[in-house]
Amino acid sequence: MKILKIKGKNEEVVLSEINKEYGDLAVILSTQQEKETGIFSWFKSPKTVITVAIKDEGDALLKPEEKESKESKESNMDTVAYNVLLSLKDQIDSMQKSITDLNKVKEQNNEWIGYNESSKIVSVLKDKLLDAGIHQEILDIILRGIDEDNDTEIVVRSLYANIEELLKKGLYSKKLPKIVFFVGPTGVGKTTTIAKLTADYVLNRGKKVVLFTSDTYRIAAIDQLKTYGDILGVDIEIIYDENELSDTIQKWEQADHIFIDTAGRSHKNEEQIGDIKRLLGCVKEKQVFLVLNASTSYKDVKSIVNTYEEICKEFELIITKLDETDEIGNIINIAYYAKRPILYLTHGQNVPADISGFNADEYTSYLLGRINYE
Numbered sequence: 217m218k219i220l221k222i223k224g225k226n227e228e229v230v231l232s233e234i235n236k237e238y239g240d241l242a243v244i245l246s247t248q249q250e251k252e253t254g255i256f257s258w259f260k261s262p263k264t265v266i267t268v269a270i271k272d273e274g275d276a277l278l279k280p281e282e283k284e285s286k287e288s289k290e291s292n293m294d295t296v297a298y299n300v301l302l303s304l305k306d307q308i309d310s311m312q313k314s315i316t317d318l319n320k321v322k323e324q325n326n327e328w329i330g331y332n333e334s335s336k337i338v339s340v341l342k343d344k345l346l347d348a349g350i351h352q353e354i355l356d357i358i359l360r361g362i363d364e365d366n367d368t369e370i371v372v373r374s375l376y377a378n379i380e381e382l383l384k385k386g387l388y389s390k391k392l393p394k395i396v397f398f399v400g401p402t403g404v405g406k407t408t409t410i411a412k413l414t415a416d417y418v419l420n421r422g423k424k425v426v427l428f429t430s431d432t433y434r435i436a437a438i439d440q441l442k443t444y445g446d447i448l449g450v451d452i453e454i455i456y457d458e459n460e461l462s463d464t465i466q467k468w469e470q471a472d473h474i475f476i477d478t479a480g481r482s483h484k485n486e487e488q489i490g491d492i493k494r495l496l497g498c499v500k501e502k503q504v505f506l507v508l509n510a511s512t513s514y515k516d517v518k519s520i521v522n523t524y525e526e527i528c529k530e531f532e533l534i535i536t537k538l539d540e541t542d543e544i545g546n547i548i549n550i551a552y553y554a555k556r557p558i559l560y561l562t563h564g565q566n567v568p569a570d571i572s573g574f575n576a577d578e579y580t581s582y583l584l585g586r587i588n589y590e
Contacts, residue, residue: 219267219268219269219270219566219567219568219569220267220268220270221265221266221267221566222234222265222266222267222268223250223263223264223265224263224264225263225264226264227247227264227266229264230264230265230266231266234266234268238268238270241270242268242269242270243268243269243443243446243447244266244267244268247264247265247266247267248264248265248266248267248564248565249262249263249264249265250262250263250264250265267565267566267567267569269447269567337368337371337372338359338362338364338371341359341371341375342355342359345358345545345583348542348543348544348545348583349541349542349543349544349545349546349549350545350546350548350549351514351549354382354548354549354552357378357382357552358375358378358379358382358548359375359378360378361374361378362374362375362378372584375584376580376581376584379548379580379583380576380577380580382548382551382552383547383548383551383558383576383579383580392413392417392473392503393473393501393502393503394471394472394473394474394501395465395473395474395476395499395501395502395503396473396474396475396476396502396503396504396505397476397478397495397496397499397502397503397504397505398410398475398476398477398478398504398505398507398534399478399492399496399504399505399506399507399524399527399528399531400505400506400507400508400520400524401508401509401520403509404507404508404509404536404537405507405509405536405537405562406477406478406507407429407431407440407441407444407477408440408536408562408565408567409507409534409536409560409562409571410427410441410444410475410477411441411444411448411567411568412562412567412568412570412571413475413560413571414427414444414448414450414475415448415567415568416568416571417472417473418448418449418450419448419568423472423473424470424471424472424473425448425450425471425472425473425474425475426450426451426452426453426468426471426473426474426475427441427444427445427450427451427452427453427474427475427476427477428452428453428454428455428461428464428474428475428476428477429441429452429453429454429455429476429477430454430455430456430458430461430476430477430478430479430495431477431478431479438454441477444567451468453467453468455476455495458491458494458495458497458498459498461495461498461499462498462499465499478492478495479491479492489523489526489527492527493526493527493528496527496528503532504528504530504531504532505531505532505533505534505559505560506520506521506524506531506532506533506534506554506556507533507534507536508520508533508534508535508536508550509535509536509537509540510535510536510537510538510540510541510543510544510546510547510561511537511540511541511543511546512546512550514546514549514553517546517549517550517553517554518553521553521554531556532556532557532558532559533550533551533554533556533557533558533559534558534559534560534561534562535547535550535558535560535561535562535574536561536562537562537563538561538562538563539563539564539570544582544583545583547561547579548583557574558574559573559574560572560573560574561573561574561579
């Protein structure tokens with residue numbers, strides 16, 4: 217199997233090209249609009265980009281190392297990652313350059329006077345970090361202990377260290393256990409996230425993965441998971457009752473991993489939450505991921521986390537749809553209140569490309585890098 221991105225003038229043109237070239241072998245994964253960048257974007261219409269999976273029966277027979285060799289030759293495969301993330305050193309250099317430019321104020325008589333640059337940077341940081349979505353309560357904690365009399369580099373380094381301290385560090389590259397549950401509110405992207413991780417473990421790591429779904433309330437969710445299962449060559453099991461779970465797990469004792477998709481539940485509905493709690497209680501050794509949308513309000517984050525803490529004391533976080541919000545500081549809000557590590561971020565609908573392990577250093581550098589001193 218290979219994942220391709222096909223670009224064209226509009227959706228009709230792209231679909232026609234896909235049908236002509238690949239026919240029934242192509243499965244549509246996502247459709248997006250890609251805007252031109254720079255001043256030329258004013259005069260050009262956005263392109264349509266459709267991501268498709270092309271089934272290749274021969275792929276199932278390849279060993280993991282052979283797949284890797286084969287995939288390396290497919291120049292069209294998109295391996296998008298967080299290439300926009302910058303190193304801390306680059307960010308500090310950029311900040312210091314910006315502050316140097318701000319370090320003088322021109323008066324009407326064209327004479328220049330200096331002022332306390334570190335005091336200015338702290339003020340700018342407060343405003344910009346609030347704009348990035350960091351809650352005031354948490355921002356006060358981040359800025360606590362930062363001395364405005366210190367020079368700019370010390371201020372930035374202190375800020376960097378304080379942010380990292382709030383982010384519980386998870387080892388996203390660690391081996392997942394055999395049974396992994398995915399829980400969370402409706403609409404956060406659990407099913408798509410499962411498909412991305414499944415693709416990683418099947419295609420890149422050569423693991424035997426089986427997908428379970430207990431989301432029998434939405435036929436579309438089952439169909440979506442079946443589509444991904446067909447593309448990736450993995451089996452699907454539907455769990456209609458928690459009493460079926462143990463026997464079904466036993467059936468797949470030879471599998472390396474079992475990823476279990478649960479129904480999206482309102483954290484305010486006690487009966488629905490009770491269903492998930494009983495389902496999780498059927499398995500002793502497991503990992504649970506609470507999946508949250510990056511744009512979830514801080515008030516709702518607190519309510520959701522409190523609810524799922526009653527369901528399961530031990531869980532880690534996956535933050536989704538980072539591409540759909542400008543308030544990326546909300547990740548700090550989530551990590552601070554949940555006090556649990558974030559293992560993955562997702563930043564798009566493309567399977568398997570748009571997921572990455574969470575790296576606190578890169579995230580902090582990216583957050584600070586988005587602060588413009590103007």
